[in-house]
Amino acid sequence: MPRLLLIGAGGHGRAVLSALRDAGWPEPAGVLDDGGGALPGVPCLGPVSRAAALWRDGLRAAHVALGRNALRRDIGESLLAIGFALPPILHPSAVLARDAALGEGGVAMPRAVLGAAARAGPHAILNSGCIVEHDCVIGPACHVAPGAVLGGGVRLGAGVLIGLQAGVGPGLRIGDDAIVALGAAVVADVPAGATVAGVPARPLPG
Numbered sequence: 001m002p003r004l005l006l007i008g009a010g011g012h013g014r015a016v017l018s019a020l021r022d023a024g025w026p027e028p029a030g031v032l033d034d035g036g037g038a039l040p041g042v043p044c045l046g047p048v049s050r051a052a053a054l055w056r057d058g059l060r061a062a063h064v065a066l067g068r069n070a071l072r073r074d075i076g077e078s079l080l081a082i083g084f085a086l087p088p089i090l091h092p093s094a095v096l097a098r099d100a101a102l103g104e105g106g107v108a109m110p111r112a113v114l115g116a117a118a119r120a121g122p123h124a125i126l127n128s129g130c131i132v133e134h135d136c137v138i139g140p141a142c143h144v145a146p147g148a149v150l151g152g153g154v155r156l157g158a159g160v161l162i163g164l165q166a167g168v169g170p171g172l173r174i175g176d177d178a179i180v181a182l183g184a185a186v187v188a189d190v191p192a193g194a195t196v197a198g199v200p201a202r203p204l205p206g
């Protein structure tokens, strides 16, 4: 477990720091945050633009702890281009089936479940208590929020947000950059870019 450079000192950054400490990772080398934010006990090393200089100084691993999917993906990809490793982070109470896979830059928060043969792409957030059932395929930079449940074989495109305690029926497909509102029950495929809400879930205008 290398010392990580963290990106993002907001709420998700605090949650990731807590998960790292629970999992016994070394204390992070520092945090970069464009808003000047701080994490408890972690040195503030400046804005995100400092990442390349820190790599030249010898830091080799990082984690982008930002909740916004597109920003997390963009910064994560730029860190990979610099040469940083983005090792996935697993809270010790997260459950990953032995044939499941969590991609680089991903995090599985407390009590998240990634079921048999399920795959989560790079920069995924599997947030606290979510359940991603067997054979699901999660695209790059998705966020499955706390308590959300994906039935078996669900496929998420890139940049999808599945909101708090939402459910998605088995085998359904959710298109790129779609948002499933908190508490929604998805019973049909969702097109790219759509926002759906309610029980059963229907598109929200706009």
Ligand SMILES: CC(=O)SCCNC(=O)CCNC(=O)[C@H](O)C(C)(C)COP(=O)(O)OP(=O)(O)OC[C@H]1O[C@@H](n2cnc3c(N)ncnc32)[C@H](O)[C@@H]1OP(=O)(O)O
Pocket: 127, 145, 146, 162, 163, 164, 179, 180, 181, 182, 183, 184, 195, 196, 197, 198, 204
């Ligand atoms: C650790 C963490 O906290 S992770 C957090 C992860 N984040 C989430 O789970 C939140 C996901 N976001 C949502 O669910 C939001 O409510 C969204 C994206 C669906 C809509 O947000 P906005 O675009 O700001 O819409 P807004 O709040 O203005 O509501 C628009 C309409 O949709 C309705 N609406 C909003 N959310 C929902 C919902 N979850 N279910 C049903 N209807 C909803 C509103 O009542 C409103 O209806 P009206 O026009 O009849 O008054």
